[in-house]
């Protein structure tokens with residue numbers, strides 16, 4: 001069997017990379033960067049051990065044949081990560097639109113609405129829950 005075929009056969013049915021894999025990779029790099037500044041001490045040993053565990057776990061997940069279990073891990077990770085990502089995305093958008101729009105929460109369903117700046121109180125109909133409420137835009 002040629003090397004390429006053997007390689008393809010080896011990777012067939014294995015899980016590969018996902019969002020959790022990339023997050024672990026970033027964690028690995030962050031630990032690596034921190035370790036550059038930590039002198040030899042018990043803390044350094046703990047961090048090095050943690051870094052090694054992250055790497056072993058990454059490799060284990062990529063080559064795992066238990067795809068169902070790896071998908072479940074990734075889903076659990078995304079459940080934690082999505083709210084964090086959402087917060088940063090909203091903050092970024094608030095800043096980007098700061099001169100033209102304001103972001104207000106629907107008082108009924110907590111959906112975030114992007115409203116053009118019109119100073120004063122205005123009635124708004126939420127596009128998600130169709131409820132009417134008043135928003136105040138002061139500046």
Ligand SMILES: [Zn+2]
Pocket residue numbers: 106107108109110111126127128129130131
């Ligand atoms: Zn609503």
